[in-house]
Amino acid sequence: MLLLQFMKIFRLFFLCYCFTLSLNTLSQSDEEVLKKIYKTSLTNGQSYNWLNYLSNQIGSRLSGSYGAEKAVTWTKxxxxxxxxxxxxxxPVMVPKWIRGAKEYGYIESGSGKTSIVNICALGGSVATPSLGLKASVLEVKSFEELAILGAEKVAGKIVFYNRPMQPDLIHTFEAYGGCVNQRYKGAVEAAKYGAVGVIVRSMNLRLDDLPHTGAMTYDDLPVSQRIPSAAISTNDAELLSAMLKLDKSIMFYFKQNCKQLKDVLSYNVIGQITGSEFPNEYMLVGGHLDSWDLGDGSHDDGAGVVQSMEVLRLLKEIGIKPKRSIRVVLFMNEENGLRGGNKYAEMSKKNNEKHVFALESDSGGFTPRGFSFDCDDASFNQVLQWKPLFKPYLIHYFEKGYGGADIGPLKSDAMVLAGLRPDSQRYFDHHHASNDTFDAVNKRELELGAATMTSLIYLFDKYGVNPISNLETIKN
Amino acid sequence: MLLLQFMKIFRLFFLCYCFTLSLNTLSQSDEEVLKKIYKTSLTNGQSYNWLNYLSNQIGSRLSGSYGAEKAVTWTKxxxxxxxxxxxxxxPVMVPKWIRGAKEYGYIESGSGKTSIVNICALGGSVATPSLGLKASVLEVKSFEELAILGAEKVAGKIVFYNRPMQPDLIHTFEAYGGCVNQRYKGAVEAAKYGAVGVIVRSMNLRLDDLPHTGAMTYDDLPVSQRIPSAAISTNDAELLSAMLKLDKSIMFYFKQNCKQLKDVLSYNVIGQITGSEFPNEYMLVGGHLDSWDLGDGSHDDGAGVVQSMEVLRLLKEIGIKPKRSIRVVLFMNEENGLRGGNKYAEMSKKNNEKHVFALESDSGGFTPRGFSFDCDDASFNQVLQWKPLFKPYLIHYFEKGYGGADIGPLKSDAMVLAGLRPDSQRYFDHHHASNDTFDAVNKRELELGAATMTSLIYLFDKYGVNPISNLETIKN
Known part of the structure; x- marks a missing residue:
């Protein structure tokens, strides 16, 4: 019995040893492969040309729009x-929301003087009455503050959510996470107390004049109780707040004629290199093809789309024949519904597909810093062994964390989800605003991201996922 | 004897132990101090406002110009x-070179058709004859290639240096280092073989229409043998090269009326917080106040100037009273002479000042990634102990390397030189060109740099420099 146990343990150690050995003997070659991947991306890459076409020839790609349709055809x-x-x-059915005419808003002081402000309807919002909506304004920083004020103070007013993104958080996505409930749930919360409209400070760390749109929800609020909801630029949020401090009786006027139409048919776009050894094990790399309508969606998520396409192109150009099947998935409707991500996971389950790894790029096309990994400790420890290979490329961030919205529905204990983490300092300057445009993306930064993603896919394919668990499986 | 040696060794270990202990017990507090430094810089920083004034109210600051003079007065x-x-x-005497009227250049094909190109005189170049200079063009990629061609092929021609920056180098400063001899020494080398002028491909990784200036030298070439030298935009370098491939007989015309005037008086601007315990030990932080004349020098080196000023402001605002004297030095004339850096070192030597640490920021105002350290192994090992403190701020790059041009002349075995290393991918898009302007600097990125520099200065002041050597000193 003791001998048997000893042998089992010995076998385990031996397998671990062999794994480490193979890792060492191959490490030289891995270094060379990564070097080739980066070099090819930086000297002979396609991602920037693709982004140029997607952004400047097709443009914005809100779900159900002509742009989205063209993007599907072209990427295919x-x-x-x-x-x-x-x-x-x-195929996937997606919501279709249209902005309509450009929104218009102003602050009216007690003396009747008006100051025009920069606003835009939030995605999913209802329109104002056709002549617009004018009411006095109640500024709050949180739902708690709103609840304390209650119906007595809120009813008949426009609620102005003005909690800024916290500037001292180094990861700007954390600052976003700490504010975005105002945009997403602000209307539902304000409607509870009889508010007639909602104005939300743009999710932007910078003071500027651009309103930033984004998804909002009415949950199960009856249509008759839905109130219009718009974003205001950070400069104008500061102005409104300052004017309110001087005079609580100032009025706010805004007009928007956006509309939610019926769902329409759209598509996830999928391409595959079939694996040579394990064709039924899938490794996914993707981004989302839809974008908001104000800019051309170059960072969100044109960058992720072209980088994901580039992963498969680089593998082919360099002559890497993956053991597992590698899929690029360009998801539709991440921004206002996540229908594409949900549909892909649903079909994958239905078809009994075994996904072992999924990587999403949806944090902008800036200089890559690393990845966050959503997986168990054993898999994460495996991944950490590869970290030194990335050092020459200044990739240093390997942490546990969030993978991505579109790949989220695929999540299972048996797989690793990962998200590319680019430098995030400039991201929210452009996010969901009219300046999310091609000129804000730097060619080298985009290409470094594509190379970093390709390198991780290459390593996962070569060594498989979660070797400790695999070894345990072999042992038993 | 053995006992004595043992006691010496024991004492050394004991001191090391105490040092480690103090480091551990204080580490909590260091974390708190760094948090405060970053928070203050990001929420209540002054660097971005300063840069706004320097760039938009003062503008470019070439040595000897009115802008440089204003910058001296204002920063003081x-x-x-x-x-x-x-x-x-x-006080420091600096060279004064003026560009004169905007340069003009074109390519003339065999059929007489002209294509206007974007050029600018290199800093220090002589003018062309007043009616301009027209000659046929010889494209080369290196001085070696030029030498092989020799006087027979070169004499009477305009030499066109067209070796591009290597795009697969991750550190773009390495790519710059691999090319910049064409700009700096190109005229001297070409003049050897009787060339009449020099056109240099701009030091820019991107293909665009902006010419990038920068320093060039004639070494000890007699005035009569000096030939005019200009930079051409990367797009026009590609055009010229393509046209030469079709027809070697095309002509290039350019006209510039730049001029080297007599040296003029200028200044390094210096501020000091005097140390409470070791007032005669100096820690320097600085950047260079001069800039090229095409943009407003926001990245090169407005960013370094305001970040260095911000280091002292942050220390004061947070209430840190340094043990050593901390100096901010805004050096004059880094770009075309290094007179300020040389003068500072000369005066420091003359006054017998003991500098223990110098930190320069002169690589742009982009997201900081870390530092390079020019020092001995013992000091570097000490610095590495602080690296984990920077992890929350995504500062990961602590490597041995170059400090900076202005602090270079101070170098001695007894001190540590360091350079801030920001993300370098976009730097050469702007370097020495008309788009090195305020809008290209991101507020948060600039502020993160200032906080990172302040944190390092704080740690060096608190723990001193090179503790192993210090311990050895105590021991003996």
Whole structure:
């Protein structure tokens, strides 16, 4: 019995040893492969050209729009040119919301003087009455503050959510996370107390004149109780707040004629290199093809789309034949519904597909700093062994954390989800605003991101996922 | 004897132990101090406002220009407002080169058709004849290639240096280092073989229309043999090269009326917080106040100037009273002479000042990634102990390397030189060109840099420099 246990333990150690050995003997070659990946991306990359076309020839791609439709057709064609083993469209019904005419808003002081402000309807919002909506304004910083004020103070007013993003958080996505409930749930909360409209400070760390849109919800609020909801630029939020401090009786006027139409048919765009050894194990890399309508969605998420396409192109160009099947998935409707992500996971489950790894790029096309990994400790420890390979490329951030919205529905204990983490300092200057445009993306930064993603996919494919668990499986 | 040696060793270990202990017990407090430094810089910083004034109210600051003079006066005034212990100007004679009228250049094809190109004189170049200079063009990629061609092929021609920056180098400063000899020494080398002018591909990784200036030298070439030298935009370098491939007989025309005037008096601007325990040990933080004349020098080196000023302001605002004297030095004439850096070192030597640490920020105002350290191993090992304190701020790059041009002349075995290392991917898009302007600097990125510099200064002041050597000193 003791001998048997000893042998089991010995075998485990031996397998670990062999694994480490193979890692060491191959490490030279891994270094070379990564060097080739980065060099090819930086000297002969396609991601920036693709982004140029997607941003400047197609433009914004809100779900259900003509732009989204064109983006589906064009990315499918581009993937087909790569000579992948399979390229197809996965149908998915998506919501269609349209902004209508440009929104208009102003602050009216006690003396009747008006100051025009920069606003935009939040995605999913209802319109104002056709002549617009004018009411006095109640500024709050949180839902708690709103609840304390209650119906007596709120009813008949426009609620102005003005909690800024916290500037001393180094990860700007944390600052976003700490504020975005005002945008997403602000209307529902304000409607509870009889508010007639909602104005939300843009999710932007910078003081400027651009309103930032983004998704909002009415939950199960009856249509008759839905109140219009708009974002205001940070400069104008400061102005409104300052004017309110001087005179609580000032009025706010805004007019928007956005509309939610019926769901329409759209698609996830999928391309695949079929694995040579384990064709039924899938590794996914993706971003979302839809964007908001104000800019051209170059950072959110044009960058993620072209980087994901580039991963498969680089593998082919360098001549890497993956053991597992590698799929690029360009998800539709991340911004206002996540229908594409949900549909992909649903179909994957239905078809009994085994996904072992999924990587999303949806944090902008800035200089890559690393990845966050959503997985168990064993897998994470495996990943950490690869970290030194990335040091020459200044990739240093390997932490446990969030993978991405679109790949989230795939999550299972048996797989690793990962998110590319680019430098985040400038991201919210552009996020969901009219300046999310091609000129804000730097070619080298975009290409470094594509190379970093390709390198991780290469390593996961070569060594498999979660070797400790695998070894345990072999042992038993 | 053995006992004595043992006691010496024991004492050394004991001191090391005490040092480690003090480091551990104080580490909590260091974390808190760094948190406060970053928070203050990001929520209540002054660096961005200063840069706004320097860039948009003063503008470019080429040595000897009115802008440089204004910058000296204004930064001195701003430092005086901080309530430092001492603020003064250090006189230094600087070269004065003026660009004159905007340069003009074109390519003339065999058929006489002209294509206007974007050029600018290199700093220090002589003018062309007043009616301009027209000659046929010889493209080379290196001085070696030029030497092989020799006088027979070169004489009477304009030499066109067209070796691009290497795009697969991750550190863009390495790519710059691999090319900049074309700009700096190109005229001297070409003049050897009888060339009549020099056109240099701009030091820019991106293809665009902006020419990038920068320093060049004639070494000891007699005035009569000096040939005019200009930079051409990367797009126009590609055009010229493509046209030469089709027809070697095309001509290049350019006209510039730049001029080297007599040296003029200028100043390094210096401010000091005098140390409470070791007032005669100096820690320097600085950048260079001069800039090229095409943009407003926001990245090069407005960023370094305001970040260095911010270091002293942050220390005061947070209430840190340094043990050693901390000096901010805003060096004059880094770009075309290094007179300020040389003067400071000369005066420091003359006054027998003991500098223990010098930190320069002169690599742009982008997201800081870390530092390079020019010092001995013992000091570097000490610095590495502080690295974990920077992890929450995504500062990961602590490597041995170059400090900075202005602090270079101070170098001695007894001190540590360090350079801030920001993300370098976008730097050469702006370097020495008309788009090195305020809008290209991101507020948060600039502030993160200032906080990172302040944190390092704080740690060096608190723990001293090179403790192993210090311990050895105590021991003996």
């Amino acid at each position: 064609e581009e993937l087909e040119k790569l000579g992948l083993d399979k390229v197809w469209l996965q | 005034e701003e430092l005086e407002k901080l309530g430092l212990d001492k603020v003064w100007l250090q």
